Amino acid sequence: MKKKMVFIMNPISGTASKAAIPDLIEKTLNKDLFDYELRMTQYAGHATVIATEAKDAGADVVVAVGGDGTVNEVARAIVHSQTALGIIPCGSGNGLARHLLLPMSAKKSIQVLNKCEIHDFDYGIINGHPFFCTCGMGFDAFVSQKFAQAGKRGPITYAENILREGLNYQPETYEIEDETGTHRHKAFLISCANASQYGNNAYIAPQASMSDGLMDIIIMEPFDILEAPQISIEMFNKTLDKNSKIKTFHCKELRIHRRSEGLIHYDGDPVMTGADITVTLREQGIKMVINPDADRSERQPNVLQTAAAELFNDLNEMRRVFNRRSHRIQILGKVLQRKLNI
Structure with a gap:
């Protein structure tokens, strides 16, 4: 049949x-x-x-x-x-x-x-909104709103919003409660991942599995402009979880309190919600057609990855020039000091 x-x-x-x-x-x-x-x-x-x-x-x-x-x-x-x-x-x-x-x-x-090979997978719910890939709050929800409002779409638009808005975004303080207790964190963003990436091979949770019965929780702490390119490259290289600014843990249910209402996103769709946020995982709740011939070693670079690498190289060159000039200034200072002492 x-x-x-x-x-x-x-x-x-x-x-x-x-x-x-x-x-x-x-x-x-x-x-x-x-x-x-x-x-x-x-x-x-x-x-x-x-x-x-x-x-x-x-x-x-x-x-x-x-x-x-x-x-x-x-x-x-x-x-x-x-x-x-x-x-x-x-x-x-x-x-x-x-x-x-x-x-x-x-x-x-x-x-x-x-x-038509079908497997059972987990999915999540954030404040009543189902998500199948990621949800979150903070900067990624803010960028999701900017992206949704943009007249054009695609990775370039996404990158432009990140670069334009990222330096001015103010991190928030969150009170986070899971099965182990309650903790406070000042964070640039908090992401709850059922799957590993936002899209365009940008891996927010490189180790996430859709069939382990757990969400990967990613807390990205505030960082400065010189650290941003490295974080971007690690996101595309699937090594973000190794960065010292990233805190990760796993749970089935998460309750988050912030100072006031604000944006969240679910699978990239932004929505306003209250100060209290609940995220839960539903195990094996959806059937999906999978690729039985997939090779997990295959992954193609993309526009964002190339742009991040170029930006990182540019900033590294600026840092090297600055260090060389600083070294020369130190030498000149020592020479002048010796002459003045004479």
Whole structure:
């Protein structure tokens, strides 16, 4: 008996045209295994409505064709059901798809769907909002809002917002309670990660697993301008957890109190919420189609990684020039001191 697959496509997500995708689905999907339907979203939240209808009608797989926002809308509708989530990544960051090592090519993603290997994964909830990749507060929520307000999207826009706003952002003090007790931290950001990255191969939680029953909590302490490039490079090199400014731990439930209401984000979508924040993990709560042929050693550099490396090199050169000049000034000072003593 054929499986039923419903594709839900967001025509405006990401930076590239999706005009060719319907034809790719028709030509690439294995019709001997699947009957399919393609639906287009018409407004924010419409993907959730369509996915709920598909689940209730007994769909075996609902495929989000879009970015992390579309993925979130589809996934939240099918948690704790027998309907699995598939992804054709077409967004700006594609964080969940990249964590799952799905191909960024639409055709190859459809070929993965043909194999239809399904695993159970965890997901999280922050103040009532389900998330499947990451959620958080502080600077990343602030940048998510700026990114959402931007007229254009993509990694360059994201990088521009980070560079423009990062130096002026003021860290907050948070009271954090988990299973071990209550702690206070002054933090640039706090991220709760079910998956490993924000998107664009920027790894906020390099060791995160979606099937270990735990969230990775990342507290990024305040840092200065000279430390920023190193932190950026470590994020792209999957070594951020080794940085002295990063504190990490694991938990199933987290309660956070801050001085006043403010922004949070869930899978990159910003929303205002109160001073009290609760984050919980739901174990094995969603089924997803995975890539059975994924090679975890493969990862391509991207625009942000290259830009961060160039900025780091520029600042290192500035530091070397400054040190050389400081050394020369010290020598001249000693010579002048000797002459004055004479």
